[in-house]
Amino acid sequence: MNWFPGPSVEDERTEELRHLNVPGVAATPWRHNGVMLRIVFGILAIVALAALFGFFAVLSMPKEWLTGLIAIGTAEWLIRRHHFFATGLESALWISGAFVLIFTLPSSGKIEAILVFALAAGLAGWRMRDAFFGVIAAVLVIAYVAAKWQSVPLVMIAASILALTAAVALRRAWQRPSTNWLLAGIALVMPPAGYAATIFLRIFHNFATSLPLAMILAVTAILLLAMGVLWRDRVLLISGTISVALAAVELQDRVDLSMEAKLIAFGLAFIAAGAILARALRGATRGFVTTPVRVAAYDDAMQIGGIIAIAPHGDHAAAHDAGGPQLADSASPTDKSFGGAGAGGGF
């Protein structure tokens, strides 16, 4: 008897073929959604659970137990009865339920609590065969290392070892595509996750450039790029490039140039690298090739969200008793508190 039903190895591989638009591949019995829809369903599921939690809280009922059990019970019901898997709904219910149930445990305020959350994320990742939850578990382990030992080089070494181990493991032909996704996710996320943890460690203390940290990132980048080139793996190439960028960010204070000059230099370097690569790989059909890729059916929608998010904005200008906005209130070069189109201060 299968205690934890889900897509078999064959089902997962069939779905991968369907994603590649291979003709003549029959559908599996499992319902699934694309990334954008999974995110939307995940958010809606969390909103519903929050409302349920609030409802039990208002009625002074054991909110953690009830919400957690109902969430995991509903997720399992959707999987077993309706063959939901990777729809976003059952995944969000499962991990939220697991996290809520953790709050029923007696709290001692120990750092090891982070590992309990990592375990819950790992458990949800294993049950749902969801690489995202597996990566969250790995990130939480790095957060634990940071909180426990508070050593910048140690945190970065731990993250780099995880990334490199995942990179090496990617060489093996795994039966389940979801295992490949998990390893690719860890290889990709660990360098920035480790670097982010070191920033959190330093932000409350004397934030100084760390040469050892930059060296660890540089070595990680070299190894990842070498593996990427040797094994023709673009995930490793992306991860290596991210590590190079992080090492450069870490060393930025050692370069005696203005921030604008550094940004311009980096921008030009990226444009040059892109142009050189595009030219070198034009028409290539063997080895390294370039292929136009549409990320998802929601590219345009994502562009709008992304661009609005990075659109220049700054803090509101200070209030004025009389006389209107003052130029001296401008908070930064991108502060547009004066607005355009006739907008007054504050826009």
Place this chain on the structure above:
Amino acid sequence: MLSLSIASLASWLGIERRSLTSIFDAAVATAIRGFLCAAIVAVWRVIDLRLRPATTFRSLFDNAAANLAFWSALTLAAHDDTRLIGCAIAIALAFASSIYARRRNEAAFVIYAWVYGTIAVDIAVCSAIREEAFIMLYLLISTIAAIAGLFISHARLKKAAA
């Protein structure tokens, strides 16, 4: 580049996203600017389609105009004085969005219709209910209804496209 241009236009008109809650914190005047921006984008789309029918920017224009209009409607809905009109506009936009999604087979517009439409109805209903337990219960039911509705609508769209 086009999305950057639209974002610059929105910023120039005084529309910006400071945080996730900024839609609800913005002033009524910002909502009106948002509608104006959506209208400009819609006109821009029509002109672009007339002058250069071969370009493939229609979807980007449509997504931008829809989001700007929905955000502006929700901003209106967040204020006591303009709540009803804001909710009514958002619900009307949700209906239009679902019709557009079916005609053009655009899955993103089904999501807009259900998510923004549900938020608008939730704002209207929750502002009328005083009892906290009922608000929570209502939000639970409305969110489950939105999930079910989105699931069915999206499945129909996929079936029609197949």
